[in-house]
Amino acid sequence: MSFAKFTFARRMVLFGILGLFLLQLFRVQWFIGGLTGSLLFRWVNLLDVFAFAEISLASRSLTWSAFYSAALILGFYLILGRVFCGWACPLDLIFMLINRIKKFPLSFPSPLREGGRVGVRPGSLVALGILLISSTIQIPFFTAYLSPITNCYRTLFSGFFWAAGFPAELAVIGASALILLGFLLGEFFWPHYWCQHLCPVGKTYGLFNRVSLLRLEFTSGECLSCSQCERVCYLGVKILPFSAQKKIRDSSCILCGRCVEACAAQGKILKMRFGP
């Protein structure tokens, strides 16, 4: 396919969301906050589902209004699946740029082997481990400290405030930028590893892929089994085994449409479908 329409649409959505969030720096009250927690049009609060799990465990209490905010997001991704990673997460763009500027194929072997004896993916264990840590130290450890999304937005806001002369802590900007840099270096040396195996936010949204209405599907026509789709898949999904059962129900699929664009049959066989 000469025109990568999915990539184009994804970038438009990503820049749209990022732009709307950046407008708040210019005192437009449409999208306030960041991707982990936000306020839209001074009307509705949204809260990341994993962040909600973390604060519930860390504070050992359940706040209903936070629950509603998270339930909105949960409902959204129950319908659309793990689209967050492919369409909204700024890391998708940044990581792609890193992989593009990398001229030499430098990558270290994976630190964790996929599966292990019982076939559990390391990411689920990492997510559980983070929840355990959060409830132990009583701080939403991942979302507040580590999360590259939080740190990306925090660097932007605090950097802007500092540059504009408003109260801001330089140490916070530095620390956030350093953590973010750590993720970028990680992507540089272990390409795709964070998104594929570790990110707990992605893992959480991946759970919804099993029931989501939006998904990729093999439609009519004979698949050539050229495996072009698997080669370009950012998350390393084994797509071809799904050709028998038509619907691709893999928790790693981020619905980015790279496979559709790469399909040798010009996207006639692999398609993105919405419906029950």
Next chain:
Amino acid sequence: MNRREFLKATFSLGVLLAGCRPRFAEAEELIRPPGALPEGQFRATCIGCGVCLNLCHTLKYNSIALARGWRNFGTPFIKDMRDYPCTLCMECPKFCPTRALQPILIEEARMGMAMINLTLCLGWNGDVCLSCSKACPLGAIIFDFHPSDWGNQPLINEKCKGCGLCLKHCPVGLPAVNVLTWKTYEQQRSGYRSQVQRVLQMNLEERYSWVYDQNMPQILQAGRILEREFR
């Protein structure tokens, strides 16, 4: 690494972190935006999403900054009350997505406690200033006045919300009023009260020498009285 090894590693990490908790807990107490949960609860609930901070910015107050430090990293606090005080607009607690800031009325806010420095305050040194009480959003509820030959001496009672508007409008260079966290205030309370009593009970001569010999040079040194006035 299989599941068992991983769970073992996570468990030991958890135990290690549980051991670290006392150090974490002894973090510096900060002046939080209004409606904040008690410090430990707040830290467990705040995810540093930046809604309060950016809402404050869109309303042109800019009083909230993100804090540094191990335990407080990335959480909101009022950093510079002298230039960017909280105005108690009560927008950030209304819209906090995690409810780390609870939606409350102004009367319930308890951010900190403002304390007038008797040495620097013009109202306690023979002048009529009262800038702080005029700037206070809750004026007469918060201020107790002690009228005397030396003027209408202001004192702030414990209904203070700790917003810091008095700080901004204090004409004395080093602000003669400071907002303390409740923890710090409670440590200083008894000493402060006895100082107030001592000053109120001074006779004319003692008061004269307290004001002119001891305080005036300090006020002049604090400076910037005119250039800052009603900025």
